[in-house]
Structures are given as C-alpha cells and as structure tokens.
Amino acid sequence: MMNPLKIAKQDARLYMSFMYVTFASLLVGGLMGLLQTLARSGKFTLPFNINYYTILTVHGVILGLVLTTFFIIGFQFALMGKTVGISDKQRKAGWWAFWLMLVGTVMAAVTILVGQANVLYTFYAPLRAHPAFYIGLALVIVGSWVAVFTNFRQLYVWKKANKGQKSPLLAFMVVINMAMWFIASLGVAASVLIQFIPWSLGYAETINVLLSRTLFWYFGHPLVYFWLLPAYMAWYAIIPKIIGGKLFSDSLARMSFILLLMFSIPVGFHHQLTEPGIDPTWKFIQVVLTFMVVIPTLMTAFSIFATFETTGRRLGHKGLFGWFKHLPWKDVRFLAPFIGMVAFIPGGAGGIVNASHQMNSLIHNTIWVTGHFHLTVATTVILTYFGIAYWLVPHLTGRRLTPRLNKLGIIQSIIWTVGMTIMSTAMHIEGLLGGPRRSNFSTYAGGDQVQSWIGYQMAQAVGGTILFIGIVLMVYIFIQLAFFAPRGVEEFPIAEEEVDAEPTPKLLENWYLWIGITIALILFAYTIPVFDILKHSPPGSVPFDWPIGRY
C-alpha cells in the first residue's frame, strides 16, 4: 500500500469549491422540500402565487442532480489527489470542470426559478421547458466529463510511474464510478442534444417521447449508483480506519465495484415497467439484471459487518454481537454514515419491491416511491456524505472538527433520523393507500380514498419541518468547519490492508475486460428494444407548454 500524499493548498481550494456549491444547494433545495411538505398538508398555500411544480423542479434538480454531482466530483478529486496525486495541468482541468458545471447549474436554476421549466428533474417530453434549461443541463454533463477524463488521466499517470503496482483502492473505485457515469451520461446527453434542444428551439417539430424516456432511464438508474458508490467508498475504505480497524478485503471491495458497474446500466426498464411500447420480454430481462445487484450489495453488507466484528474481537469483545459495543458511537464521522447504512436496509428492501413488476403496479407513481428514495439518497447517501464532510472540510481548510462541532453533528444526525423516519414512513404508507407523488395538495373533488391520505400528509409536514431544522444545523456546521473552526490538522482517514492480506488478483484491474463486459451487457439489453422503438414508434409529439404554465 502506498503512503497517501499531502493535499496542497491550491488543490484544496479546487476541492472546496465543489463543497461550497454542495452545501448552498442543500439549503436552497431543503427549503423547497419544506415548502412541498407544507403545501401538501393542505394547511398552507405557497406565497406569491408560486407554482408547486416550480419548487418541486428546483428541489429535484438542485438536490438530486446538482448537490450530488458537485459533492461526488469534489470528493473524488480529493480522493484522487490524496492517493495518486494531481498535476498542475490536471488541476486546471478540474477548474474547467467546476466552472462549466457551475455555469450550467446557474442557467438551469434561473430558468426554473422564473417558471420557464416546470418539468421536474426527469424533464419528460412532451412538456417543453425553455431551451436554456436543457442547455444548462448539457453544460453540467459536459463539465462532469472533463472531471471524468481528468480522473482517468490521474490514475494513468500514476500507473506509468508505478509499473506493476496495483492501483490504490480508492483511486480504483473513483475510476469505476466515473466510467459508469460516462457510459451512462452518454444516453441522457444524446437525448438532450439530439432530441430536446432542437425541439425546444423549434428546429424539430416533434419528439419521440418513448425514445427520450428510454434514454433518460438508461442514465437514470446508473445515476442512483453514481450517488451510492462514493458512499460505498467511505464504507469500504474509510470507515474501517475511523473505527480503528483494517480493510476487510481489497479484492472483495474491487469485485463488488466491478459488479456494480456491470449491472448498473442494462436495467433502466425497471423504471418503465408501466410503459407501453416496450416488449415485456425485455422488461423481464432487465429486471433480472436489476436483481443481480443483490450480490454486490450483500457482499458490501458482509464486508461491513466483518470489519466491525474483526475490529471488535481484536479489542477483546466477546459474544455473538458483543463487538457492536466497541463502535465509536460518539464520533460523528462514524455515526452519520452508520445511520446511513441502517437506512439502507429498508431502503434496499423497498427497492426490490419497486423492481418487481407486479408489485411495481402497486406503488408506481405513488408517494411510496418518494418515501423510498428519501431513505436511499436522502438518508443513506446524504448522511454518508455529511459523515465525509465532517473530516474532509476541515482537512482541506486546515481546521479541526472540535468536540463541540462533533456534538452538533451527532445532534444533526439524530434530527435527520427522527425527521426522515416520520416523513418517509408516512410516505410509504400513504403510497400503499394510493396517494400520488409529484402532486400538490388536492381533495380530488372529495373522493373517499383521499381522506385516508390527509393524516399522512400532515405527518410528512411534521417530518419535513424537523428535517429542515437538520439542514440549517448542517449548513451551520459546514460554515464553521470551512471558516471558523480552530486551526489544526484533521486526519484524512484511509484504511490499510491487513499485514497478511492475500494479494489482490491482477485480473481485477483488467479494465478492458470489465468495461467490455459492461458494454456487451448494455448492447444485449438495449439493442433490440431500441431498434423496436425506432422502427415502430407512433408519430412524435409536438411540444406542450401550457400544462406547465408557459405561454
């Protein structure tokens, strides 16, 4: 294992820039979330005649697309800088990535805020937003590609300088995640550039709706793994260090990332199970491929438990579960991600329900789905990101996570847990009772069933309010860590291998093989259905502006 490098000041500035955008997004997006839950309670009307779907679009785009992408790219740059290093040229490229993404974000955000893009973060055709929205999104993606190729280059340069050595685990994981992101975002980029932009500008009269949705979900499922893998990086390679243990298995960690890469993309149809126009056979095949994710997921769970148990037993804890006691519950760098791991148990179980065709019909487009991904992305992923930020931000700014800030962090984690348990549980139940997602409060002309939803919507408003308090506290902690905490050195924790660890098979670094299999699986799962879509599509759709309040 190589010794980690030191992060220079000018590199830290680049990584921190991504963090500023992350936490600014958290505040803006969180406020929208609060407003949504209040509006849906039926007791509160949005001020200034604001359209519910404007704030919902801001919420989804800013939290789901912007916050996540900025955090991930900043964190991954820091991991690469720490493990394989960054050159002046690569840092410059990093700044290009940052500015392209920021300009794109601002363009898209302003377009949404002025009410010209109430299309929600999935921007389904034939709703048509102002072209600036799509162009902004395209810039974010292109900016992220600059980061992709910079990260690839960083590992390549390191490999050349360290012939025959295996790459540092975290750098390997970053490259897997970026490879996945690149392959996946080609789909959405194609849709935005070839379909949406010309159509929104009026150069193309119609759009192939089914094709655009298929290309979106070709990207949309790997998108959620793109959020999750950085959390896994922390679970595999950082948390063991924080709890005073060692990496459980380098090979297992790499294999699980490879499996996640292979099974992340050829599965988008599980979001389109109710879609007419796709042959059920292909839906079935993609659902089977979806379920393969159980393997790397349980490998991850096994590895995490094993790290906990090995470390605990080394410290002399006995009994079947005695080792649970040794875990550093008072260290927020551990506690926040740990809560994230726990949330992933119901989150993952719910995901398996969602992906099962019959049961999907039970919950499709209900608020259950929203409850599901507020457990996965808005708890598992985000609490792990917070857990990373508690040490990464002070490490980069040359400050310390003081006992007081640590304590505030613990309070933050608890607030989040309470708020999300209330909100997400209420969403799950309301969804099973048929309550729709993506919809403002409505009594639906007094339908009976609606009565059964209202109590749960009130509960969501209570949970949402608690969550928003948690967001304000988190932003306060971030500002403290970035600007005011006492100067000092905060550790960048990276777990080491056991002294007697078995060597990692070289095969695991055979990029041609793994990317080759990934592409083969994609071609297998998508070629025929896409060909069918192109060949048998009904006439395309003209744009619709009025349903989203554009005239």
Next chain:
Amino acid sequence: MAKSTKQQLEPQHNPSINLKGTLIAVMLLGVFILATWFGCYYLFLSR
C-alpha cells in the same frame, strides 16, 4: 510497504478470527428483505 514482502508471506489466516456474528447479521438481513418482499406481494395478491 513493498509489494514483494507481501507476496512472500504465505497467506496465514488468523485462526482466532471469528465471523459468526457477521454471518448471522447478514442472514437476518436476507430474512428482512424476503419478509418485506412477501409482505408487499401478499398485499398485491389481496387487492
């Protein structure tokens, strides 16, 4: 740490390492997933 030393070491497994808790924890996880799935499946059938 140089790689060569690592490869020379016979992979010696610590005989005291005990992962019983891990095994049971992962099994419980599997049971939870199955219970959720069948619970929802039952709901689906009953509607």
